[in-house]
Amino acid sequence: MSRTKNVALVVEDDPTLLDLITETIESLGHEVRSASSQEDALSLVEDTMFDYVLLDLKIPLREGRLPRLEIGFTLLERIVSLPDARRPGVIVMTAHGDDHEYCRRALRDGADDFIKKPFDSGKESPETAIKKLLSRRSEERYEAVELPGLAAGEGRGRPASRELSVxxxxxxxxxxxxxxxxxxxxxxxxxxxxxxxxxxxxxxxxxxxxxxxxxxxxxxxxxxxxxxxxxxxxxxxxxxxxxxxxxxxxxxxxxxxxxxxxxxxxxxxxxxxxxxxxxxxxxxxxxxx
Known part of the structure; x- marks a missing residue:
C-alpha cells in the first residue's frame, strides 16, 4: 500500500521552535517525527523513509551534550549519502544565516534549501520552503519518468537537441x-x-x-x-x-x-x-x- 501522507523529520533541540515547526507541518496534512540530537535523528532515519527533513545545523551529538554546527553538517552528510530511493529532501535551518558561508556550505554538501532563524511569515518561512521543495521534487520525478529515452526537453514544446554519440x-x-x-x-x-x-x-x-x-x-x-x-x-x-x-x-x-x-x-x-x-x-x- 502506498503512503498517502508526506512524512517529515524535524531535527531541532529548541522545544519552542520544535512545537512551532511541528504545528506548521501538521497544518499541511503531513506526519511529523522529531529528534533533538544527531544520535536520535540517525536512529529515525534508519527505520523510517522520510519525504523531507528540516535540520537545525546547530545540534548536539546526543542528549546532554552541547550543540555544535559541525554536528549538524555531519548529520547532513549522512542523510544526503542515503541511496537515492531513500534520500529525503533536506531543508537546513540556521540562526547563522547572515554568515552566507554556512548557507553556501550546506548547499554544497547536498542540502536542497535553507531558511534563516528566526523565521518570517514570507518567503523564508518553513511552510513556504516545504511547499517549494516538494513541488521541485515532484517535477524532478515527473521529468524522470515522463518520456524515457527522449533528450531533456523533447516532447514538451522544445526542439529536439542533437544527440550525443560516444x-x-x-x-x-x-x-x-x-x-x-x-x-x-x-x-x-x-x-x-x-x-x-x-x-x-x-x-x-x-x-x-x-x-x-x-x-x-x-x-x-x-x-x-x-x-x-x-x-x-x-x-x-x-x-x-x-x-x-x-x-x-x-x-x-x-x-x-x-x-x-x-x-x-x-x-x-x-x-x-x-x-x-x-x-x-x-x-x-x-x-x-
Missing amino acids: DQGPPAIHLVGTYDRRRCNLEVNGKELLLSEQRFRLFARLAVHAKRSPGQHLSLLDVPEIQSGTRQALNRLRKDLEAQVPGFWDRWIRNDGHGSYCLQIPGDSITYDADSMAAHPELLTILRT
Missing part, C-alpha cells in the same frame, strides 16, 4: 551556469543539461582543469566545492550525466584509481559564457587566467 569525436562543452530552480545549466553538443549547484561546480572544475591542463588528472581533495561527501557528490554527478547524456561518463572521464579524475576533452572544445558564469566568480577567475 562514437563521435570529443563533444563541445559550453559552461553557462545560470540558475533554474536552484539548478545550473551547461550544454553538451548544444544539448542543455541541468545539474544541482554542487554538481555543476564539480563538473565545471573538471572542465576548467581540462582546459588549463589537458590530459592531467584533478585530485578531488583540491576541489573546494566538495569539502566533504566527495564520493557521494561524484556518484550523483555521474548519475546525473548518465541520465541526461548516456555514455558520456565512461567515454570521456577517467579515474586514476587514487581519487583523481580527468575530463578527456581538448581545451578548445570547452567554452563558457562570461556573463552568466559571473554567478560563479571563483570559476570565472580561473577560466580567464
Whole structure:
C-alpha cells in the first residue's frame, strides 16, 4: 500500500521552535517525527523513509551534550549519502544565516534549501520552503519518468537537441551556469543539461582543469566545492550525466584509481559564457587566467 501522507523529520533541540515547526507541518496534512540530537535523528532515519527533513545545523551529538554546527553538517552528510530511493529532501535551518558561508556550505554538501532563524511569515518561512521543495521534487520525478529515452526537453514544446554519440569525436562543452530552480545549466553538443549547484561546480572544475591542463588528472581533495561527501557528490554527478547524456561518463572521464579524475576533452572544445558564469566568480577567475 502506498503512503498517502508526506512524512517529515524535524531535527531541532529548541522545544519552542520544535512545537512551532511541528504545528506548521501538521497544518499541511503531513506526519511529523522529531529528534533533538544527531544520535536520535540517525536512529529515525534508519527505520523510517522520510519525504523531507528540516535540520537545525546547530545540534548536539546526543542528549546532554552541547550543540555544535559541525554536528549538524555531519548529520547532513549522512542523510544526503542515503541511496537515492531513500534520500529525503533536506531543508537546513540556521540562526547563522547572515554568515552566507554556512548557507553556501550546506548547499554544497547536498542540502536542497535553507531558511534563516528566526523565521518570517514570507518567503523564508518553513511552510513556504516545504511547499517549494516538494513541488521541485515532484517535477524532478515527473521529468524522470515522463518520456524515457527522449533528450531533456523533447516532447514538451522544445526542439529536439542533437544527440550525443560516444562514437563521435570529443563533444563541445559550453559552461553557462545560470540558475533554474536552484539548478545550473551547461550544454553538451548544444544539448542543455541541468545539474544541482554542487554538481555543476564539480563538473565545471573538471572542465576548467581540462582546459588549463589537458590530459592531467584533478585530485578531488583540491576541489573546494566538495569539502566533504566527495564520493557521494561524484556518484550523483555521474548519475546525473548518465541520465541526461548516456555514455558520456565512461567515454570521456577517467579515474586514476587514487581519487583523481580527468575530463578527456581538448581545451578548445570547452567554452563558457562570461556573463552568466559571473554567478560563479571563483570559476570565472580561473577560466580567464
